Amino acid sequence: MSSQRLLGWGLRFYVVVFFGYLFLPLAIMAAATFNDSRFPTVTPWDGTTLRWFGELAEDGAMWQALANSALVAVGVLLLAVPIGIATALFLNTVSSRAKPFLYALILSPLLTPGVIIGISTLIFWRQWGVGGGIFLTVVGQATFIAAYVMLMVTARLQRFDRTLERAALDLGATPWQAFRRILLPFLKPAILSAGVIAFLQSFENYNTTLFVVGYDTTLTVYIASKVRTGLTPAVNALGLILILVTVLLAAAYEFKRRREAARLVKGV
Amino acid sequence: MDGSVRLEEVVMRFGDFTAIDKTSLTIGSGEFFSFLGPSGCGKTTLLNMVSGFLTPSEGQVLIGGEPMAGVPVNRRPTAMIFQNLALFPLMTVFDNIEFGLEVRGVDRRTRRATAERLLALVALEGSGPKRIDELSGGQKQRVAIARALAVEPRVLLLDEPLSALDLKLRQHMRSELKAIQRKTGITFIYITHDQGEALTMSDRVAVMSAGRLQQVADPVTLYRQPATGFVAAFVGENNRIEARVIERLGERVRLDAGALGELEGRVGEEAGLGVGVEVALYLRPEQLRPVAADAGGMTLPARVESVSFEGAWLMVAARLEGSGEVLRMQLGSEVSRRFADALAPGEAITLGFDPAETVVLPRDDGPRVDAETGEVVEASDEHR
Numbered sequence: 001m002s003s004q005r006l007l008g009w010g011l012r013f014y015v016v017v018f019f020g021y022l023f024l025p026l027a028i029m030a031a032a033t034f035n036d037s038r039f040p041t042v043t044p045w046d047g048t049t050l051r052w053f054g055e056l057a058e059d060g061a062m063w064q065a066l067a068n069s070a071l072v073a074v075g076v077l078l079l080a081v082p083i084g085i086a087t088a089l090f091l092n093t094v095s096s097r098a099k100p101f102l103y104a105l106i107l108s109p110l111l112t113p114g115v116i117i118g119i120s121t122l123i124f125w126r127q128w129g130v131g132g133g134i135f136l137t138v139v140g141q142a143t144f145i146a147a148y149v150m151l152m153v154t155a156r157l158q159r160f161d162r163t164l165e166r167a168a169l170d171l172g173a174t175p176w177q178a179f180r181r182i183l184l185p186f187l188k189p190a191i192l193s194a195g196v197i198a199f200l201q202s203f204e205n206y207n208t209t210l211f212v213v214g215y216d217t218t219l220t221v222y223i224a225s226k227v228r229t230g231l232t233p234a235v236n237a238l239g240l241i242l243i244l245v246t247v248l249l250a251a252a253y254e255f256k257r258r259r260e261a262a263r264l265v266k267g268v
Numbered sequence: 269m270d271g272s273v274r275l276e277e278v279v280m281r282f283g284d285f286t287a288i289d290k291t292s293l294t295i296g297s298g299e300f301f302s303f304l305g306p307s308g309c310g311k312t313t314l315l316n317m318v319s320g321f322l323t324p325s326e327g328q329v330l331i332g333g334e335p336m337a338g339v340p341v342n343r344r345p346t347a348m349i350f351q352n353l354a355l356f357p358l359m360t361v362f363d364n365i366e367f368g369l370e371v372r373g374v375d376r377r378t379r380r381a382t383a384e385r386l387l388a389l390v391a392l393e394g395s396g397p398k399r400i401d402e403l404s405g406g407q408k409q410r411v412a413i414a415r416a417l418a419v420e421p422r423v424l425l426l427d428e429p430l431s432a433l434d435l436k437l438r439q440h441m442r443s444e445l446k447a448i449q450r451k452t453g454i455t456f457i458y459i460t461h462d463q464g465e466a467l468t469m470s471d472r473v474a475v476m477s478a479g480r481l482q483q484v485a486d487p488v489t490l491y492r493q494p495a496t497g498f499v500a501a502f503v504g505e506n507n508r509i510e511a512r513v514i515e516r517l518g519e520r521v522r523l524d525a526g527a528l529g530e531l532e533g534r535v536g537e538e539a540g541l542g543v544g545v546e547v548a549l550y551l552r553p554e555q556l557r558p559v560a561a562d563a564g565g566m567t568l569p570a571r572v573e574s575v576s577f578e579g580a581w582l583m584v585a586a587r588l589e590g591s592g593e594v595l596r597m598q599l600g601s602e603v604s605r606r607f608a609d610a611l612a613p614g615e616a617i618t619l620g621f622d623p624a625e626t627v628v629l630p631r632d633d634g635p636r637v638d639a640e641t642g643e644v645v646e647a648s649d650e651h652r
Contacts (some may be wrong), residue, residue: 113310167354169341170319171368181367185358 026243033236040233044046052233056241059234065222066107068134069203073217076145076202081195082143084149085187092157107151109144117143118211132214140212141202148201149194156190270332271297271345271455273318278327278478279339280313287313289479290327295457295472297332300449302458302466305476306502309493311459314476315425318457319469320344332422347421349429353412355400361387361411362396362566368419386414389448406437413448423455430465442468448632463503495537497632500550506552507595509614513543521628523549527590531566533628540630550627553583553598558607559620570595575611586617595619 036049056062061136076184082195087106096103109117130136160183168178206220223235236267273295280288288310290379314323317329320341329336347368356364360564363370363384366379374382385394390410395403403411409429416424426445430438437587446469449456460466466473467487475482475490475498483495494500501508511523511531520542525531532547535541559567568585573594582604584597597619601609610617 027466144580161352161354162353163350163354164356166321166341167348167350167356168367170346171371171415172342173367173371174342177371177564181371182356 020199030240032233033240040236052237056234065217065219069219072137073199073202076141077198080142080146080198082150083146085153087150088153107147110147114207118208121212132212133216135143136212137209140208145198145201152190153195276323276328281325286354287479292328298453300456300471302470303503304466304473309476310479311476317460319346319348323599345422346453347416347419348425349412349416351428357400360370361398365415365418369602390414426458428460494586497629505553509547509549532623533626536629546631547628548631553596555596555625556619556621559618561618570617570619572613572615572617
C-alpha cells in the first residue's frame with residue numbers, strides 16, 4: 001500500500017471519528033426519546049414509544065420555562081444589539097491612545113466567567129431594590145452578549161469606505177440621513193447575524209442566568225433542576241424538537257442564501 | 269447663479285504642519301479652474317476647505333459672494349466628485365443619482381425625471397436600473413458626474429476623478445468633462461497632479477507646491493512664461509542651465525554660463541534679475557535644434573548621447589562639451605530626417621536656440637523636480 005493511499009484511508013478514518021464524536025451523543029439522546037424506559041437511556045431497550053412527547057406536552061413548568069427563555073432572548077436581542085452597534089460605531093471614531101484600553105474594557109465581560117457576571121449583576125442591582133428575575137436575566141446576559149455584537153459589527157465596519165459617508169453629506173444629507181441610508185444598510189448583514197447570535201447565546205445561557213433568574217426559571221435552568229429531581233426521556237423529546245427546529249431553520253436559511261447567490265450570478 | 273469662489277487669506281494648519289500658507293484667490297463663476305501640483309502640495313486640502321470638510325485655520329472662503337464660515341458640508345452649494353468616485357454600492361444607478369434629491373425631500377416623480385435627464389446628458393440612457401458593480405470604469409465615472417450634477421451645485425469639485433482610468437478613456441473623459449462644463453455653465457474646480465489634464469481642460473490653472481500658489485495663469489501663459497523655477501520644471505519638460513547675470517538688455521539678459529561661455533535669454537521675471545544674480549536658463553526640448561557648427565546666434569557644442577524614437581518625434585539626449593550636462597532635444601520628423609547622419613550616439617552636434625523662446629528665472633530654493641521621473645524630490649506627506 002502506497003503512503004498516499006495510507007494517508008487517504010487515515011483521513012477518511014479521521015473524518016468518521018470526528019463526526020462520530022460530534023453527532024453520536026446527539027443520536028443516542030434522540031434515540032432515548034423513543035425508549036419506553038423511565039430513564040433517558042438506550043440500554044436496555046424497553047420497547048418503542050411516543051409517550052414522552054405526550055408527557056412533555058403536559059409539563060406545564062417546562063412550557064413556562066421555554067416561554068421565559070424566549071422572552072429573555074428577545075429582551076437581550078433588543079438591548080444588546082443597539083448597545084453593541086453603538087459601541088462599535090463609537091470605537092470606530094476613537095483614534096486616541098485610549099482605544100485599546102476601551103476595547104479591552106468592553107471585551108472584558110467576554111473573558112469574565114459567567115458565574116461572576118451573574119453574581120455581580122445580582123449584587124449591583126440589589127442596592128436599588130431589584131431582585132433576581134426576568135429583567136435581571138436580560139440585563140446580566142446583555143453585558144457580555146453586547147460585546148459579541150460589538151465584535152461582529154466592528155468587523156464589518158472596518159471594511160466600510162468612509163468616503164461614502166462623506167459623499168452622502170456632500171450631496172446634502174444630514175448626518176442622520178447619511179447613517180440611515182448609507183452606513184446602516186451596509187452594516188445590515190452583520191447586524192442580522194449578530195441578532196441571531198445574541199438570541200442563541202441568550203437562549204442557551206446557564207451560568208449567568210442561574211444567579212440572576214430569581215424565582216423565575218428558564219429552559220436551561222429548568223433542565224438542570226430536572227437532573228437533580230429525576231430526568232425522564234421527556235427532556236430528550238424536548239432536545240430532539242429543538243435540534244429539529246434548529247436544523248430546519250438553518251436549512252431554510254441556506255436554501256434562501258443559495259437562491260439569492262444564484263440570482264446574483266445570473267444578474268437578474 | 270453666482271458660482272464664484274473666493275479664498276481670502278486662507279491658512280490651514282494641522283498641528284505644527286502648515287498645509288496651506290496664506291493664500292488668496294478668486295475663481296470666476298463658470299470657470300474651469302484647476303489646481304495642479306505634486307501629491308502633498310495642499311491642493312486636496314484647498315478643495316476640502318471649499319467643500320466644507322475642513323475649516324480654514326485662518327481666513328475665509330466665499331462662494332457666490334457669501335461667506336461659508338459655519339456652513340456645514342451638506343448646506344454648501346458645492347458637489348464633489350471623489351477620487352474613488354464613492355458611488356453607493358448597494359444602490360442602483362437611479363438611486364445614486366437621486367440620492368441628493370431624496371434627502372432634500374424632492375418627490376419621486378421629479379427625482380426620476382431629473383435622473384433620466386442627467387443620464388441622457390452623460391450618455392447613459394437606460395442604465396438607471398443597473399447596479400453599480402455592473403458598470404465599467406468609464407460608466408461609473410459618468411454616474412458620479414450625474415449624481416453630483418443632480419443637486420444643481422453652483423460649484424463642482426473634482427478630486428483627481430480620472431486617475432483610476434486607463435489612458436485612452438482618460439483622454440476621452442477629458443473632452444467629455446469639458447463639454448459638460450460648457451453645457452452646464454457650472455464652475456468646475458479640478459484637482460490633479462497630471463499636467464496634461466490641467467492644460468487641456470482648464471481656463472486657468474493654479475500651480476501649487478508646498479502649500480503655496482506658484483503661479484495662476486491660463487495654460488498657454490503657464491507653459492510659455494513660467495513665473496518660478498518650480499513651474500518651469502513641473503509644467504512640461506525643461507532643460508535647465510545655471511548661470512549668472514552679466515547685463516540686462518531690455519527684454520533680454522546676458523548670462524555668464526561658466527564653461528558654456530556667454531548666453532542670452534529672455535527675462536522671465538522683472539524683479540529678481542539684477543546684475544550678478546544667480547539664475548537658471550530654461551530651454552524647452554522642442555526649442556532646441558541642431559545647427560551648423562559655425563552658425564551665428566546661441567549655440568552649444570555637444571555630443572549625441574542617445575536617440576529615442578517616440579513616433580511623431582525623436583528625443584535626443586546630448587551631452588554639452590563645455591559643462592558635461594545632458595540636454596534633451598525634441599525633433600519633429602522633418603528636421604530629424606534632415607540631420608539623420610548627425611543623430612547617432614557619439615556624433616558631434618551643435619545645439620542652437622532662440623533666446624526669445626527661453627526663460628531666465630532667479631534660482632529658487634523651492635522643491636526640485638526630478639527630471640527623470642517628474643516627481644518632486646522633497647514631497648511632504650499628503651494632508652487632507
